[in-house]
Structure formats: structure tokens, C-alpha cells
Amino acid sequence: MLLDGSSVLAADDLTVELGGLPVLRGVSLSIRTGEAVALIGGNGSGKSTLVRTILGLLPHQRGTVRMFGSPLRSFREWSRVGYVPQRSVALLGGSKVKEVVAAGRLARRRPFRPLHRDDREAIHRAITLVGLSERRNADIADLSGGQQQRVLVARALAGQPDLLVLDEPTSGVDLEHQRVLAEVLAELLSAGAAVLVVLHDVGPLGDLIDRAVVLSDGRVIHDGPLGDLGRHHRRFGGHEHLDHGRTSDDHGGTAGSWLGGAVEP
Amino acid sequence: MIEILSYPFMQRALIAALLTGLIAPAVGTYIVQRRLSLLGDGLGHVALAGVGLALLTGTAPIPIAVAACIAGAVVVEVLRQRGKASGDVGLAILFYGGLAAGVFLSGISGVGAGGLAQYLFGSLTTVTRDDLALVGVLAIVILVTTLGLSPQLYAVATDDEFARTQGLRVRLYHIAVVSLAAVTVALAMRTVGLLLVSALMVVPVAAARNLVRGFTAALICAIAIGATTAVAGAVGSFYVDAAPGAFIVLLAIAVFILSWPLSYVLRRRRAAAVLPEMADDDELVAPHTITENHPHRHAPGCGHPAVQHGDHTDFIHEGHRHAAHADHYDEH
Numbered sequence: 001m002l003l004d005g006s007s008v009l010a011a012d013d014l015t016v017e018l019g020g021l022p023v024l025r026g027v028s029l030s031i032r033t034g035e036a037v038a039l040i041g042g043n044g045s046g047k048s049t050l051v052r053t054i055l056g057l058l059p060h061q062r063g064t065v066r067m068f069g070s071p072l073r074s075f076r077e078w079s080r081v082g083y084v085p086q087r088s089v090a091l092l093g094g095s096k097v098k099e100v101v102a103a104g105r106l107a108r109r110r111p112f113r114p115l116h117r118d119d120r121e122a123i124h125r126a127i128t129l130v131g132l133s134e135r136r137n138a139d140i141a142d143l144s145g146g147q148q149q150r151v152l153v154a155r156a157l158a159g160q161p162d163l164l165v166l167d168e169p170t171s172g173v174d175l176e177h178q179r180v181l182a183e184v185l186a187e188l189l190s191a192g193a194a195v196l197v198v199l200h201d202v203g204p205l206g207d208l209i210d211r212a213v214v215l216s217d218g219r220v221i222h223d224g225p226l227g228d229l230g231r232h233h234r235r236f237g238g239h240e241h242l243d244h245g246r247t248s249d250d251h252g253g254t255a256g257s258w259l260g261g262a263v264e265p
Numbered sequence: 266m267i268e269i270l271s272y273p274f275m276q277r278a279l280i281a282a283l284l285t286g287l288i289a290p291a292v293g294t295y296i297v298q299r300r301l302s303l304l305g306d307g308l309g310h311v312a313l314a315g316v317g318l319a320l321l322t323g324t325a326p327i328p329i330a331v332a333a334c335i336a337g338a339v340v341v342e343v344l345r346q347r348g349k350a351s352g353d354v355g356l357a358i359l360f361y362g363g364l365a366a367g368v369f370l371s372g373i374s375g376v377g378a379g380g381l382a383q384y385l386f387g388s389l390t391t392v393t394r395d396d397l398a399l400v401g402v403l404a405i406v407i408l409v410t411t412l413g414l415s416p417q418l419y420a421v422a423t424d425d426e427f428a429r430t431q432g433l434r435v436r437l438y439h440i441a442v443v444s445l446a447a448v449t450v451a452l453a454m455r456t457v458g459l460l461l462v463s464a465l466m467v468v469p470v471a472a473a474r475n476l477v478r479g480f481t482a483a484l485i486c487a488i489a490i491g492a493t494t495a496v497a498g499a500v501g502s503f504y505v506d507a508a509p510g511a512f513i514v515l516l517a518i519a520v521f522i523l524s525w526p527l528s529y530v531l532r533r534r535r536a537a538a539v540l541p542e543m544a545d546d547d548e549l550v551a552p553h554t555i556t557e558n559h560p561h562r563h564a565p566g567c568g569h570p571a572v573q574h575g576d577h578t579d580f581i582h583e584g585h586r587h588a589a590h591a592d593h594y595d596e597h
Contacts, residue, residue: 078432
């Protein structure tokens with residue numbers, strides 16, 4: 001069992017350069033047990049880069065990342081981490097839904113061992129949670145975009161993680177299933193897990209979010225309760241007429257603009 | 266069939282063909298999944314450098330070809346992982362360098378480029394006992410790895426970033442797969458030949474994907490197709506006196522061509538079978554609405570008109586329809 005309030009993730013002063021260009025400039029981020037943190041920012045603000053760096057998928061030039069108290073380099077308890085990447089199922093075509101979800105158990109399995117009963121149960125539960133049990137034998141390529149996204153969520157849930165990292169899990173998912181996702185995340189949070197979620201629009205997940213971290217041009221420009229964003233919104237002049245901020249990067253570092261109408265000032 | 270088995274050279278030929286037919290699609294499944302279908306072809310060129318070296322030094326060609334092939338495959342994979350193999354130029358230089366080195370070395374060994382022909386197109390009937398022992402051992406290694414590690418290799422081949430967040434040593438697995446491909450190519454130079462082995466790594470996999478659904482099912486099906494066509498091709502070539510490698514590959518391609526219309530039929534049948542469960546799909550049907558607090562029990566003759574609705578009966582109730590579902594009524 002997790003100690004309440006202990007550090008799940010601590011990134012300090014992260015600097016990441018891609019192709020010689022700085023994408024993250026001295027970003028710090030911490031998440032504690034039971035906490036839900038939203039990572040918000042326009043396209044190119046560095047949200048996905050931050051998530052991928054934290055997970056060790058990208059090298060960083062400066063700073064430190066500690067996962068459950070261990071430096072990332074020596075961190076081995078990957079079964080405690082669940083990752084939902086941005087929908088990218090290009091190479092997954094030809095796989096059944098349950099085969100994709102089963103990959104979420106690999107951190108808990110040893111090579112050359114067949115699926116244990118616990119694995120099967122966790123896979124089944126995860127598929128049921130996202131409402132795809134009827135489609136578990138379907139080819140993932142035959143599903144709609146929103147369903148594919150839910151398969152990737154199920155894959156991360158199958159590992160029963162203590163930290164769930166989701167990169168835009170709501171893009172292309174209809175409101176009803178965004179609410180289902182919100183319920184699933186609420187359940188995880190109440191069980192003591194932590195959630196880091198990259199969002200374009202807050203939507204139905206808004207009620208869960210304890211804290212919003214807003215990135216702009218590779219820097220953190222806000223780190224606090226979601227409701228406080230309204231003040232930034234006013235101070236920076238706001239761009240609430242923009243279509244949920246998808247074009248707002250051009251306007252530089254405004255905090256509220258990505259949220260559009262999703263946050264009440 | 267019996268007369269074939271009475272010749273020791275044919276016994277060895279059939280076993281070698283069977284083993285090649287088993288391992289090539291087993292490795293090929295992961296290679297195709299990673300969109301590296303032509304890797305086997307390139308590695309065939311590198312294997313020739315090994316053969317050239319063996320001819321020059323008068324040693325057995327298969328072990329040296331295996332070593333050369335693994336070295337080439339690992340170099341290609343490391344270059345790719347460091348992002349230096351972009352534009353395919355590095356690959357082309359490596360592969361054609363292998364071909365040129367093979368021809369060059371066989372030339373100065375006195376055998377000449379013609380001596381390479383049996384490795385390019387295979388010579389199933391000249392497989393020796395020692396060859397067969399080596400092929401057997403390596404085939405077991407390949408099958409145990411590709412089947413036993415299939416969950417890991419599958420994850421790495423389909424989504425290597427996710428695999429890394431599961432703590433898998435992705436680079437090691439990538440190198441393992443290309444090394445297994447290298448071994449397969451080098452072993453196949455006796456059976457289907459270096460120029461055609463790549464076909465046996467790719468074609469059965471493509472056919473299997475038309476015929477069955479799911480990664481594991483396709484892996485098993487591809488191995489079955491590979492083994493069947495390899496043995497059938499070897500037997501067939503004995504009777505019609507044709508080159509076994511070519512016969513095997515043509516048979517595999519015939520299976521692939523047949524799998525096309527078959528996949529169409531199978532898909533239609535599956536689609537029909539899926540239809541009832543599609544009805545539960547969120548995108549087709551309005552959300553499940555439960556009638557609130559309905560003490561009345563509908564039954565035939567209860568006073569509400571009954572209407573057949575698909576596989577159940579609805580009861581018209583104040584302008585809308587109630588359908589019994591578990592312990593409540595749904596609005597239909």
C-alpha cells in the first residue's frame with residue numbers, strides 16, 4: 001500500500017533539447033499519491049516531451065527525474081507505471097484488442113512464462129472498464145478512433161499502475177466515454193494512485209483535477225488549482241473566442257487560452 | 266512418397282526444408298510487423314561475404330555465413346537505433362558491400378563467382394549431416410525464442426515506446442530479432458537459397474494475415490503455411506526435377522494469392538457473426554435508458570399492446586415502448 005502523500009514523481013529543473021532546439025527549459029513537476037495533475041498547453045508547448053522525458057523515452061540534458069523515490073536511471077518497478085500514449089496504432093493493426101491490452105501486463109511477467117490467471121483477470125477487467133468487452137476479439141484496425149483510444153487506456157489499466165500517465169486520452173473520444181474515463185480515473189485516485197494527464201480541453205475530467213500545470217514554450221507558467229487559471233486568464237487578456245485554443249500557440253504564453261470555455265473565470 | 270524417403274540425401278533435404286519452412290515465417294512475423302520486409306534480402310547479400318570468406322579459407326560456409334550475417338544485422342540495427350541509417354544509404358552500402366565482397370573473395374579463392382550460385386539458389390540435395398545438425402540446433406533456438414518470447418517480441422515490434430515503459434529492454438529485443446533473422450537467412454542458403462529466403466520470411470506471413478485474425482493466430486498460421494509449402498515444394502521438385510527453392514517460393518506465393526479471395530469470404534462471414542454484438546455498440550444505439558420505478562409487470566394480455574421488436578417483445582405504454590431487461594424495463 002502506498003503511503004499517503006508520498007512522492008510518486010518528482011522532476012526537477014528538466015531541460016530537453018531536440019535537434020539542438022530547447023523544448024523544455026528548466027521544468028519542475030511533482031506528483032504525490034492520490035493526486036491528479038493536468039498538464040495543459042498549446043501544440044508545441046512541450047507537454048508530450050515532458051511526459052516522454054519523465055518516462056525515460058527521451059534523454060534530458062539537465063535536471064533530474066525521480067520515480068517513486070528512485071532516480072529514473074535505476075528505476076525498475078515499471079509495473080507501477082501505466083502509460084497511455086497519444087493514439088498511435090499504426091503498427092498495432094492485425095492485433096486483437098485483447099492482445100494489445102495484454103501487453104500492459106508485461107512489466108509483471110517473466111520471459112517464457114504463459115499468462116497467469118491474475119493476468120487474464122486484469123486484462124478482462126481493463127477491457128470491461130473501458131466498455132469494449134464485446135469487441136475484445138476484434139482487430140484493433142477495425143475499431144473507430146475513439147475505441148482505439150480506449151484500448152490504449154485499457155492496456156495501461158491492465159497493469160494496475162500506481163501512476164497513470166495519459167497523453168491526450170480524450171482526443172477523438174465522445175463525451176459519454178470521456179465521462180466513463182473520468183469515472184475510471186476517479187476510482188484509481190480513490191485507491192491511492194496518482195494521475196498525470198495531458199489535456200487540450202479539460203472537459204469531463206475537470207472535476208478530478210487537483211492541480212493544473214500549464215506549459216508554454218517549454219516553461220511552466222502556472223502550477224496550482226485549476227480554478228486559479230481564471231485569474232491568469234483575465235490577466236493575460238484571454239483568447240476565449242479561439243476554438244479551445246488549438247491555434248493558440250501562435251499567441252504565446254497565455255494560460256487560460258487553451259481552456260477556452262472549459263474553465264469558468 | 267516412400268521411395269523418396271529411401272534416399273538418405275532426400276531425407277536430409279526434407280528435414281532441412283521443413284526446418285527452414287518453420288523458422289523463416291516465425292522470425293518473419295516480427296520482421297514484417299516492424300515493416301522491415303526487405304531486411305532478409307539485404308542480409309542475404311551480407312551472407313555471401315561469409316561464403317566468400319569460407320571459400321577462401323577452405324572452411325565450412327554455413328558457420329561463417331551465420332557469423333557474417335549476425336554482424337551485418339547488428340550493425341544495421343545499431344545504425345538504425347542511433348538514427349544514422351536514414352535514407353537507406355547506409356543499408357545499401359552494407360548490403361552491396363557484402364555482395365561485392367562475396368564475389369571478390371570467391372574470385373581470388375579460385376572458385377569464381379559461379380561457385381556462389383548454389384548458395385544463391387539453394388542446393389537442398391547436397392545438405393550434409395553436419396549442415397543438418399547445425400540447422401537443427403539453430404532452428405530449435407529460433408523457435409523457442411520466437412514462440413516463448415512472443416509477448417515481449419510482439420510488444421516491442423508493435424509499440425516499442427510502450428514496451429519501454431513496461432521495463433522491457435527494447436534495444437536488446439530488437440537486436441535479438443534481427444540476429445535471429447540473420448541466422449535464418451544464413452541457414453536457408455542451403456535450402457531455398459539466399460535470394461529467395463526473404464520470400465519465405467514474408468509471403469507466408471502475408472497469407473496468414475489474410476486468413477486469421479490476431480497476432481498469435483497469424484504467427485502460428487504463418488509457420489504452418491511455411492512448413493507445408495517447404496515440404497511440398499521439396500517433394501514436388503524431386504518428381505518434376507525442378508529447383509526446390511524456386512518451387513517452394515512459388516507454392517508459398519500461390520497460397521498467398523488463394524488467401525486473397527478466401528479472406529474476402531472469411532471477412533464477410535465474420536462480419537455477419539459480429540452483427541448482433543455490433544448492436545450493443547455505442548455508435549449505433551442510443552444509450553441504455555432504464556424506465557424509472559415501474560411497478561406494473563408487463564405480460565401478454567396485461568392490457569398494453571405487445572409489439573415484436575427484434576428478438577423480444579415491447580409493450581406500448583403511454584406512447585412509448587417498454588422492454589423487459591433483467592429486473593427492470595428499458596425504454597425502446
